[in-house]
Amino acid sequence: MLLADEKQREIGLTHISRIKEMIGTRKNVAQETFDTTPPHMKKALCFMAGLKERHLTMKFQELNNTERLQVVSALNSLIDFTGTLPRFISDDDCKITTNH
Incomplete structure (x- = not known):
């Protein structure tokens, strides 16, 4: 019953x-x-999410809920990973150093 x-x-x-x-x-x-x-880059993202090659041509809305969750998890992992990287890596870092 509505009182308004x-x-x-x-x-x-x-x-x-x-x-x-x-x-x-x-x-x-x-x-x-x-x-x-x-x-x-989508190929790398799908690999990280554990998806198959067929997913490369799909849109997000075409993925099932489990696949979407895998994509979100992979994206969050990438966000965490990029936070650990330095802002710039020099070409000089191609050289091998032995004093580790």
Whole structure:
């Protein structure tokens, strides 16, 4: 049983409609990343996620839920890994040093 009058009901419906619009426009970072990654990088991402070669041509929305979770996990691993790297690696680092 609704205890609000018609005006309050309309106000409530307006707010619910705005909330649904905001949720609908929320950016899915994993989807955007997977769908726009260049093919050579997508191959590495799929490898990290444990996916097959057939996934290289698929869009994020075509993956099943388990595969999506694997992609998200791989992306998070990459984020963690890149945080451990130095900002720049010099070409001089191609030389082997023996004093380790």
